[in-house]
Amino acid sequence: MLTQNRSNLQPTTLLLLGIPGLEAYHIWISVPFCLVYLLSLIGNVSLLIIIKTDHKLHEPMYLFLCMLSVVDLMLTSSTLPKILSLFWFNDREIYFEACLTQMYLIHSLSTMESGFILALAFDRYVAICLPLRHSTILTSTVILGLGLGVAFRGAILLSPHPFLLRWLSYCKTNIISHTYCEFMALIKLICSETKIRRSYSLIVAFLTGGLDFILIICSYVLILRTVFSLPSKAARLKTLSTCVSHVWVILAFYTPAFFSFLTHRFGHHIAPHVHILVANIYLLIPPMMNPIIYGIKTQRIRERVLKFLTIKCV
Template identity: 85%
Template structure:
């Protein structure tokens, strides 16, 4: 149900349709901006929020423990100071920041019905989500580049991916996420939110907010779409190109055993790619074009997009990579666990 508001300066509205929400909602007198937004969670599944919070909380804990353990393992073992694992550590840092910027508020919403989020906090959360997911996409691309060099140009791997190059790529990906997404909060900051301040979502994100605006938003939507293509979209295209070249090289190897051994070095990365891009593209496309998809399906997938990859990435590499497993057990042995 979309609740349309008619209000004047300093007007306060009472919401009979949502008895569990705060009685009063205040608006900025000058720009018709809400002082707070109200997050509704997963539409249609409000009664099950407590039960849904259990796997969400478990996933959050696993993401924190898994990524922290991965960072500690790589830091403690100098043999793991290789490009692939260094890029994986950068991805883990982004995962930790992403989950910590969303999950505490989501769990507060599910457990305590704490739906309110201040306007500025909402814009900040939106910026962090979009910038950090952009960085994640870049780090996954960097890992694909490492696999390409390692398989297609193995003799030049150490000379191409030097420490300086790795640091440069990491900083470039970081600043790309910061700079490209910096306009997003300002694109939404001075708009008039006269439709409603109720967000049918568990967190703040660009398309959920832009739908609440009364005025013309075509230019802002176009900018967001362009940024999405120039970052995650272009990254995905380059990843596909890198794997086409990798497969071309692999299938020219002389023996089946050599082909399988070479491909096995890419399995973990392929799972990371699928875990990140499949729900990301689904969420992106349904927000813009999937008008017939049930809201709770879209919101649930959008949460999976933020929750599952940060949890799965360290598990995938921990299970599939013998050196990470050995490094982790070495730490446990050293600590006397």
């Protein structure tokens, strides 16, 4: 039952349902979730250590990759511990303020992740289309400015979200049919009109993830035009190979993101557990995949990892 305060109907605590229809399998579902979390922690921490300790890797692409790893660590750590607690100990309760905080962190950090993927695309564009000016365009000051700009954009544009939901009446239920707190799941509990708040959420989603994706596509159109103007097939393949890691990261992030976004708003006939599983894939898989993709596909990082492992074995 909801706990009412004097001015409105606000719950003191909310209850996370988990994955509707699959509650009996939570303990089994927790196994891959836990493995994903551990791989995310190990992969991103290792990537940060490798780039920090190897001065040859202190280049724009690797610095943006470090920023992406920091965001990934924060994103997984703001959600996975509570999800695992829910699966293992049936710990469903979450304080209302903590739920709003988690919602803000999830959306703002996801926005930052999208921004850093765009920054990596900009680095690839400059490196391929303007190679002679790469070092003069992407200076330390510019890299720092881009990093701070991406962070502030995510922090500021998403800051109204908790306040949009803070002072409303939650008179339907205090049960969230989800594994974590997110905007669309919370707004379903509100009794009053939410059209303006939903509209703001859509506008922010377009101005961040949507616009980032459009700019990434534009950058790759220019990259491909430059690549196919190269004289030899070997040169074209070598140049394209420098983009492989980034393309995989784009697919790993935006594919589940767009699918989750579309199913939430238009997939009303899709089973609830499918909604929740897709939303979790969007949140958990990219932080795990990013260091793996760059570790396998980027020669300099791969060589650094192999060198580290060789020293340890000796």
